[in-house]
Amino acid sequence: KIENQTNRQVTYSKRRNGLFKKATELAVLCDATVSIIMISSSNKLHEQHSPGITPKQVYDKYQRDREVDLWAKQYQNMQKQLQDLNEINRGLQKDIRRRMGDCLEDLAIDELRCLEDEMVNAVKVIRERKTKKIDNNIDTSKKKVRNSQEIHRSLLQEFDIPKEESQYGLVDNGEYNHVLGYNDDNRILALRLQPCQPNLHAGAGSGSCVTTYTLL
Incomplete structure (x- = not known):
């Protein structure tokens, strides 16, 4: 045996090719399989x-001529594994x-008790x-x-409305950007946040502006 792995691999490649x-010469010159x-x-x-010959054809011919079954033991092992599974x-x-x-x-008392303990532990985990x-949903x-309270306070500060005298309340539309309230004439006002447009508001920078709509 060649101990050096590199030399062993080189020798194997050369002998294999030879x-x-x-x-190939036997198959072509002597018409052998x-x-x-x-x-x-x-x-x-x-x-x-050999050209035109598959390994299966060679194995089948070998089994017929030798009257042996190369796959019988493997098939039995596979059947045993299938039965176990x-x-x-x-x-x-x-x-x-x-x-x-x-x-x-068909369960004995001890087996029933063991099953009961397993079910109790499973219910506890569930x-x-x-x-x-539920706690995660409450925190969310x-x-x-x-968040809605912060937006509410920022709107009150923007309109300089004292917190204790404010008559505005938030309306949750999923985005927290609408406010409804009453003015001094008891008319309902709708306020909506929207991005400022510098070319329409002189001296305004980037940010949000408030648009007021009279509903009633």
């Missing part, structure tokens, strides 16, 4: 077959039905997850309320 060349399969030390597959699948399906209250007749979801709603 062997494949000889196989040749099939070669090689696996290197690096687990790479190389093969050479089917058994595992049946067990899992039975466990699922038991957790839904079915197939409990409730904790549900509570966490509180943030929206605080």
Whole structure:
């Protein structure tokens, strides 16, 4: 055995090419059926077959002439694996039905207690997850309320309206950019925030402007 890996790989490549060349000569000159399969030390597959011949045809002829079955043992192993997987699948399906209250007749007292403990723990985990979801939704709603309050206060400051005397309230339209209120004549006013346009407002910079509409 060649210990040096590089030298071993180089030798393998040279000998492989030489062997494949000889196989081709046998197939062409002698009209022989040749099939070669090689696996290197690096687990790479190389093969050479006579023109017009597939590896399966060569294997089938070998099995017929030798009266052997190259795949029988492999087929038996696959059948055994399939049976084991089917058994595992049946067990899992039975466990699922038991957790839904079915197939409990053949369970002993200890098994029923164990199943009960598992169900109690599962319900506990589900409730904790549900509570966490509810808390997250509450926090999100509180943030929206605080955001609307900040917008409300900024609008009051922009109109120089004292907080204790303000008669304006927010209307939630999903974007928090509309306000309804009453003026001194008891008419309903609608205020809407919109981007300022410098060419329409002299001396105004970028930001938001308030447009007032009289509804009633």
